Amino acid sequence: MSILSKQIKNLMLTSALVAMAGLSTAANAAIKVKAENYSQQNGVQTEPTADADGGNNVGYIENGDWVEYTINVPAAGEYTFTVRVASDTNGGRIAVLANDAEKATVKVTGTGGWQNWVSLENSLSLEAGEQTLRFNFKGSSGYLFNINWFELNPK
Ligand SMILES: [Ca+2]
Numbered sequence: 001m002s003i004l005s006k007q008i009k010n011l012m013l014t015s016a017l018v019a020m021a022g023l024s025t026a027a028n029a030a031i032k033v034k035a036e037n038y039s040q041q042n043g044v045q046t047e048p049t050a051d052a053d054g055g056n057n058v059g060y061i062e063n064g065d066w067v068e069y070t071i072n073v074p075a076a077g078e079y080t081f082t083v084r085v086a087s088d089t090n091g092g093r094i095a096v097l098a099n100d101a102e103k104a105t106v107k108v109t110g111t112g113g114w115q116n117w118v119s120l121e122n123s124l125s126l127e128a129g130e131q132t133l134r135f136n137f138k139g140s141s142g143y144l145f146n147i148n149w150f151e152l153n154p155k
């Protein structure tokens, strides 16, 4: 084998490996979204966060408020939904909807402060493709909790 054809063969092998790695990464990729990067919302505001990743969090969440995100799900299946929340009061609930279908509810309890952050988890199933993920916030009167980010990890 000539040196040139050997180099071409190596190059092709490398390309194939990169392509395979790329596919595998895409299929197993977590979707991490900053809560303040909503596409639409009703009743919430953003504010600087004291959480580790900095930036902003979504706050002033009251019963009936909502936020929406456009997400692109690589593969249909079961996902772990993780949401980063803090609450100085008794918390509330997050109803998680994908394209208007309710997928899960996450119950948020008090964390001892508006910037005392904890990560809560629940499972949900998602279809593949681009879709609207919506959080409907529910609870009693007053502010319920803050959200900094959320993540979807394939199971
Ligand atoms: Ca509000």
Ligand SMILES: [Ca+2]
Pocket (backbone or CB within 6 Å): 034, 035, 036, 049, 054, 055, 056, 057, 058, 147, 148, 149
């Ligand atoms: Ca954030």
